[in-house]
Amino acid sequence: MSQDDLDFSSDTSAPAHPAVLDALARANHAMAASYGSDPLTAELQSLICEIFETDVAIFPVVSGTASNALALSLLANPMESILCHDEAHIARDERGAPEFFSAGAKLSLLAGSDGKIAPETLETACSTINRAFVHETPPAALSLTNLTECGTAYTQDEIRTLCEIAKRHDLATHLDGARLANALAHTGASLADMTWRAGIDVLSLGLTKTGAMSCEIICLFGECRDRLDELRARAKRAGHMPPKMRFISAQGLALLSDGLWLELAGNANDVAQALAGKLVASGEAQIQYPVEGNEVFARLSDDLLGKLQGKGLKAYPWPGGATRFVCNWSLRAATFDRIKL
Amino acid sequence: MSQDDLDFSSDTSAPAHPAVLDALARANHAMAASYGSDPLTAELQSLICEIFETDVAIFPVVSGTASNALALSLLANPMESILCHDEAHIARDERGAPEFFSAGAKLSLLAGSDGKIAPETLETACSTINRAFVHETPPAALSLTNLTECGTAYTQDEIRTLCEIAKRHDLATHLDGARLANALAHTGASLADMTWRAGIDVLSLGLTKTGAMSCEIICLFGECRDRLDELRARAKRAGHMPPKMRFISAQGLALLSDGLWLELAGNANDVAQALAGKLVASGEAQIQYPVEGNEVFARLSDDLLGKLQGKGLKAYPWPGGATRFVCNWSLRAATFDRIKL
Amino acid sequence: MSQDDLDFSSDTSAPAHPAVLDALARANHAMAASYGSDPLTAELQSLICEIFETDVAIFPVVSGTASNALALSLLANPMESILCHDEAHIARDERGAPEFFSAGAKLSLLAGSDGKIAPETLETACSTINRAFVHETPPAALSLTNLTECGTAYTQDEIRTLCEIAKRHDLATHLDGARLANALAHTGASLADMTWRAGIDVLSLGLTKTGAMSCEIICLFGECRDRLDELRARAKRAGHMPPKMRFISAQGLALLSDGLWLELAGNANDVAQALAGKLVASGEAQIQYPVEGNEVFARLSDDLLGKLQGKGLKAYPWPGGATRFVCNWSLRAATFDRIKL
Amino acid sequence: MSQDDLDFSSDTSAPAHPAVLDALARANHAMAASYGSDPLTAELQSLICEIFETDVAIFPVVSGTASNALALSLLANPMESILCHDEAHIARDERGAPEFFSAGAKLSLLAGSDGKIAPETLETACSTINRAFVHETPPAALSLTNLTECGTAYTQDEIRTLCEIAKRHDLATHLDGARLANALAHTGASLADMTWRAGIDVLSLGLTKTGAMSCEIICLFGECRDRLDELRARAKRAGHMPPKMRFISAQGLALLSDGLWLELAGNANDVAQALAGKLVASGEAQIQYPVEGNEVFARLSDDLLGKLQGKGLKAYPWPGGATRFVCNWSLRAATFDRIKL
Known part of the structure; x- marks a missing residue:
């Protein structure tokens, strides 16, 4: 038994899977265009489309905080708010990143047992939205987390029910998928069914906790794909367009290939x-x-x-x-x- | 002759040096504390102190834009401005990152041949500072770049002269060192003489263009070391505290060791x-x-x-x-x- | 009985008291220095010191939202939060103004009956502050409201108890006094006892609801007086330094004179x-x-x-x-x- | 000869015209809906439409800085820039208000004699716009000032020529009209010809320097009228929706009536x-x-x-x-x- 066998401090403290290191080594030859215009990023984009069974626009970043905050900055302007669970990582553990990237949007916190938002709770929160009342900050988006902060998994049906309520009230939908792989492995749901087919507009797909060195992929679905240029501009000015992006994409390819x-x-x-x-x-x-x-x-x-x-x-x-x-x-x-x- | 022999598109399009990959592979074993509390980051901090011949507080990040913008956000508040060359990377090529991280500070652009700010130009700009005049945005910092955007190198004397003027007018000083190694190699100046001994308060030390995969190190000198906690908070909320930071630090160690x-x-x-x-x-x-x-x-x-x-x-x-x-x-x-x- | 006798829609819908109009007319002659350098603003400052029985630095603005948000922007930086009642005007009715002026600070909401924060609630919230834990957003200030949003009045003892807890945990203290006059009239407390003597650092003193046309005065006590220059800079860049400030100050003089x-x-x-x-x-x-x-x-x-x-x-x-x-x-x-x- | 006969310090140091005070006194009776829902604001809106000979959406504020910055925040997002003369009030004298309200948009400064931007200068600046190049901050708007900072007046033809260039390059157009009345009086141009008919999208119509106590009116033309709700939300969270707005509108009515x-x-x-x-x-x-x-x-x-x-x-x-x-x-x-x- 090694000293790490009882280290349950965090999945972020683990090393990367060997396949990730191999992929980095393979990627490390020759010149490649900077800032995401390289062949590996293009390859990653193709693979993502394949495993999501639809067309997806992507942008890889190095941290879950950046992934969530950049995603949310597309969905809520500074005069709007974002509904999320009151234990959500974006609310508790990201030092105000959503507020920073959105230039001051609010998080409106919803209670709920086992880390989940109940449909009735969401419905109640939405029922008082009055976008014409200038004094209040109306929600523009719903952010869910799967796995939740309590280690529970939303089923695809639960996600779809919540997204339906959100859509009925004109809210965009975001999924913080820092541990999405764990939720998929538990529920057996397909990637498509758990995300865009359930009504998710933007996904922060996490791979670092799963086994990458540093790889999180923002995935834009449906009409949100048109926001890729804006996302790239936001990423650039946030310092989240490191020049040698091939090395982030290589990690994604290593982990997403062959499941x-x-x-x-x-x-x-x-x-x-x-x-x-x-x-x-x-x-x-x-x-x-x-x-x-x-x-x-x-x-x-x-x-x-x-x-x-x-x-x-x-x-x-x-x-x-x-x-x-x-x-x-x-x-x-x-x-x-x-x-x- | 390989097809890359005439590829002068950018040093950011080059692969990483093999020593960097080796260091990543060596770093990739066992659990390690997240968010910069790992042994490699501590080792990097020691090495940095050694090669700078003084005590330095550091924070490693993945992009030069993040390194510059985080550094500058420590030196100017939203009601202040930052003096820089009108061709500076922070002004032209970072999509407003300094404005974003500082919550709206201005860049005040200074002209100058060969990418350099002349002492008289700086002196003139400083001579009109009137911090009591509430309508104007007074400068709080000077940002220099070495190598400059024109590929020229400031000598340590030139840096010192500019920093002296800045200090006389109560400006903090920042050095964008995305290609500092090239300036050091050209001038033969020591790291210490080119930076803190010349009057630089905060350095964005670049290694990515030099041969890293993704490694830039913010270095705080003198009293600015007390700002490390604030810097860490700013980095966290900007998504620039990726959990497995050992892999950024490992790159720095590989390149900075043995010159x-x-x-x-x-x-x-x-x-x-x-x-x-x-x-x-x-x-x-x-x-x-x-x-x-x-x-x-x-x-x-x-x-x-x-x-x-x-x-x-x-x-x-x-x-x-x-x-x-x-x-x-x-x-x-x-x-x-x-x-x- | 006039049609307005049963108009209880809001005290903001009332006209100004005739004394306010008279004061405006008296102020409307001759040239006067702009941007608060006029004699009436100086006179207001003297009167304020007199009625507060201490030295106070002041800045008059045209809205309660501006008064609160500017005040709070002095007390919390973008990586910090502000504790307040969950029905507080700053949380519910100012469209994210505190987040805007502070460049993204969070409001942390505390429950409490009758619009008041109970000492134990505050104590509990403070007990988990861990400023060294970079992921969470630590509170930097407590904002109270008197009259509360429920029309109840904190006594000076209640304010003092809450401020003592706040100070023990290194929080600055702000009082939203949009209807402070009503709380004073009800409790009989002196202005000094209800504010700085009870531990308040910054007061948003409201007069518009009391009878002005448009006059709210930010009052800085004790060491916070040193922040006046910063406050002026923040006000200027927020468009809250209208040139003919004598007309705001004249309103304050009319109402604060002779009680x-x-x-x-x-x-x-x-x-x-x-x-x-x-x-x-x-x-x-x-x-x-x-x-x-x-x-x-x-x-x-x-x-x-x-x-x-x-x-x-x-x-x-x-x-x-x-x-x-x-x-x-x-x-x-x-x-x-x-x-x- | 009075002591004020040689006071040329600023038109902002002058008192208000007696008609303005009379209007305030007339407005000061009975209850009136708050936050701009009052009859006088409606009356002002009608009058504005009449004198502009078109439908206009308006929002009155208390300072020119607020008027300019709110207007510009509608026209440029944080990843974009605003072209203006390098002596423009928004660049020199508003303490970074445009950057604040826009959450970090840049001002790109254009040189020009007599305070004016020459058509060729604007054309050159526009010719290098490359919105697909993510590193640079592309302009989204042109801001002109009439009277200029040099006291010169653009003719309606000059304004139209500049707006045509701007439109050809997909820039929105803003006019800082802090002293528009003086430009109109000098050129004899009609209000319509100098503004929307010349291609201006948003006008900051100043009246304070002309003779008001505190009255500036943001005017939205054409499709920009659809932005009124967003403007109101931005104004609210900036503290620029003082409750008793009837008193700002009353000033506008007094000055704009009968020329x-x-x-x-x-x-x-x-x-x-x-x-x-x-x-x-x-x-x-x-x-x-x-x-x-x-x-x-x-x-x-x-x-x-x-x-x-x-x-x-x-x-x-x-x-x-x-x-x-x-x-x-x-x-x-x-x-x-x-x-x-």
């Missing part, structure tokens, strides 16, 4: 299930939210927590008293067979 | 000299600016331009009728011996 | 009490919040509402089913003696 | 002509720019300047050595008959 990303996410999910099972079996842990991805939130007895820490556990305490375990692609479920709690 | 970066820049400079010599010798080219780095701006006869294009030349036409040749680390001066003009 | 503003607010409060009494006496109305200023929120029977509307009532329905009655300076309590419900 | 504003501007222009004549006749002054409005820029001998200051002259020295004389509505040309130079 490697889903395989890695599936494995991380399996690790989470095994871990949850182990914790429950100990009789000293209560699972807080359904384990539907690669995260386990559990309230542990002091004894159990101490014992795990003694074995080298790394995991963050979570607001409310739980411990958060994030399982990354490099862990193996079988490891738990050798751990005695 | 590799200066070696690569020196080679690129040599290529530029050889190219310039070849062009002049042809009798059909006029060099526009002193060749003091890895760039040659030359006005070519139609004949010569056609002949070169026939051989596979890639180089951008420049405003004013010249052609810009940018020589990257992977070229070899000896190549020109085999080219007949 | 006219408190007299007008006291009258409006009396009207509200009389109205509330009348409504309660009808047996068909339930008062929602303690009536401690010039506003009455009451849930009326359909019969009563219809009867009043028949007599010419103008009043807005409020979220939750109540009707909001705002009593302005020009109404008279005695009017209600003649109204039969 | 009073043109009469006052014509008088101010006459004073400037008389002053210029007097200065030239002294043999000790050189007029710098054609006197085509209410401003005289003259280079005076030390003797003459001293003599005038002895008589009480108030006038600002101007960059370049001239003295600026601004003549306001309350001066009389005949006064100069009594002054001996």
Whole structure:
């Protein structure tokens, strides 16, 4: 057992998958046009269209925060707001990035159990929209997250229901897919069904947590594809058009080809299930939210927590008293067979 | 002769040096703390202090635009302006990034031949500063670029003279060092003498054009080191704190160790000299600016331009009728011996 | 009975008090320096110091939104947040002005009955501040409102308790005093005791709702007085330094001299009490919040509402089913003696 | 001779015309809907349509800076720039207001004698626009000023020529008309011919310098009228929707009715002509720019300047050595008959 076997601090602390490094090495020869005009970025765009089963306009960036904030800046102007869950990463963990990129749009926070927004909650929030009332800041977009911040997965039906409500009230829709692979692996939904076919306009497709070094892809669907030039201008002035973009695209190609990303996410999910099972079996842990991805939130007895820490556990305490375990692609479920709690 | 031997389109189109890829591969094992708390970033910080011969606070980012704009956002508030050359990259080529990151500070443009600001020009601009006059936007900072946009190199004395004027008028000083290695290789100045000892407060140290995949390092000197926390907060909300920062730092370590970066820049400079010599010798080219780095701006006869294009030349036409040749680390001066003009 | 006797739509719909018009006429002669350098603005500054019993730096503006947003932009930078009640005017009714003026600071909303923030609520919110955690947006300021949005009045003790908690957690303090006169008239507190002596750093002192045409005064206390130059620069670039400022200051002088503003607010409060009494006496109305200023929120029977509307009532329905009655300076309590419900 | 007879410091230091005060007094009775929904604002809108001979959407504000910056924020997004004269008020004297309101758009400065942009200068600037080149900030609008900053007047033909060039290059057009009345009085052009018929999309119509207390009117022509709701939202969040807007509109009605504003501007222009004549006749002054409005820029001998200051002259020295004389509505040309130079 290596010292990393009990490191559940974050999937962002894991190394990249070897296939990613191989792809970088392969990409590292000869001159290639800068700023996204290179062949690998074109190849990535083709692959994305293929796996989404539709035409998609894309822009790769290096962080999830940039991916979300750039996406949202297309959907809400500074006099508008964005509806999201009150525990959403964009609201809690991005240091005001949506406000920065949108030049001051508001986030309007919606409560909801298990990290999800309930349809009735969204309906109520939308029912009071009065765009003609100049004093209030009307919402222009709905942002969802899948996996949610609680490690639960929206089904494609849940996403579609929420998007239908949003569309009925003229809201654009964004999906923060930092851990979308985990949600897909859990639900078995297709990429298309979980996103544009369910009504999503813009997707922040995350690969860094799944196994990349640094690769997040903004995907524009349907009419939003016409916004690519604006997105590129926004990215450029935000410093998010690094010259040698072939190296970001190469990572995307490595992971999205042949379903490697889903395989890695599936494995991380399996690790989470095994871990949850182990914790429950100990009789000293209560699972807080359904384990539907690669995260386990559990309230542990002091004894159990101490014992795990003694074995080298790394995991963050979570607001409310739980411990958060994030399982990354490099862990193996079988490891738990050798751990005695 | 490979097809890339005459590709002078940009040093940003070159691949990364093999040492960079090796460093990435070495960095890619085990868990490491995210967001810059990893050992490699700490190691980079130590190395930077060593080569600068002083204590430096650093923050690595993925693009020169981010590096410049984040740096400047520390030095000017939204009601202030930044003095820079009217051909500066921050003014012409970053799509308003300084205005975005500073929430609306102005750039005040200064003319000057060969891409340099003359001391008297700066003195004149400073002489009319009236911070008590609320209607005008007073400058708060001076931003210099070395190599300049014309491929010329400021000497350490020139930098010091300009910084002295700036300081006398209470301006902070920034250096855009996207091609600083080339200026150092040309002038032979030490890193310390060209930057903080000459009066620079904040440096955007570029390595991507020198041979990295994606690595630019914001360096805070002296009292500006106290602004690191603010810089980190600004970077986070700008999406410029990608989680697996060890991979950016690893690139910096690879290039800055044992002077590799200066070696690569020196080679690129040599290529530029050889190219310039070849062009002049042809009798059909006029060099526009002193060749003091890895760039040659030359006005070519139609004949010569056609002949070169026939051989596979890639180089951008420049405003004013010249052609810009940018020589990257992977070229070899000896190549020109085999080219007949 | 005039048609305006039952117009409770808003105190912003009332005319200005005649003394204000007289003051404008008196101010309208001869040349006077622009942009606040005129004698009347200086006179206003002196008067303000006198009635606050301390040295105050002031800046007069034309709207409460500008007054609040400019004040807050001094207290929170774009990477910080501002704590306020979730029904606060700055959160609900200013179309994102705080976000605009602060270049993207967040409002963090606190719940609380009767429009007030309870000390324990504030304490809890402050207890999780972790300024070293770069991902979250830490609060930098607390903004209170007196009168609250529910027409209730914080006492000076309540303000002081909240400010003490804020100060203990290094938060600056702002008071939105759009209807401060009404709170003072109700509580009997002195201007000093209700503001700077209770721990308020910056006050948005409102006079428009009290009886001015257009006059709100930003008051900086203690060390915040050093921020006046920055405030002036922020106001200028926001278009809030109209050239003929003498006419704003003249209004302030008219109302603040000899306690006219408190007299007008006291009258409006009396009207509200009389109205509330009348409504309660009808047996068909339930008062929602303690009536401690010039506003009455009451849930009326359909019969009563219809009867009043028949007599010419103008009043807005409020979220939750109540009707909001705002009593302005020009109404008279005695009017209600003649109204039969 | 009163002490104000030689006060040429600024037309913004003058009092308001008595008709303006009368209008305020007349407006000051009874309740009126807030935020621009009052009858006087509706009446102003009708009058504006009448004098412009077309349908116009309007929004009144209290300062020229707000009027210009709000107008421009409709015409350029944060990734775009605005072309203007390098001495334009929006560039020099508004503390970055255009950058603030537009969330970071750039001003691109064009040189030109007598405060005017020459058609060839504009044509050259437009010829290099490349909206597909993501690194540069393309212009989206042209902003002109009439009277110019040099006190000269564009003719309607000049405005039309410039607008035609702008339109050919897909630029929107804005006119800063802080002293439009003076330009109209000088050229004799109709309001329609000088603005929308010449190709202006949005006009910042100034009345404060002409004789109001505080009244500037943003006028949207043609398709720009559809932007009124956005303009109102922008104004609200900028604090530029003071509740008792009837008092701004009342000023506009007073001045625009029966051509009073043109009469006052014509008088101010006459004073400037008389002053210029007097200065030239002294043999000790050189007029710098054609006197085509209410401003005289003259280079005076030390003797003459001293003599005038002895008589009480108030006038600002101007960059370049001239003295600026601004003549306001309350001066009389005949006064100069009594002054001996």
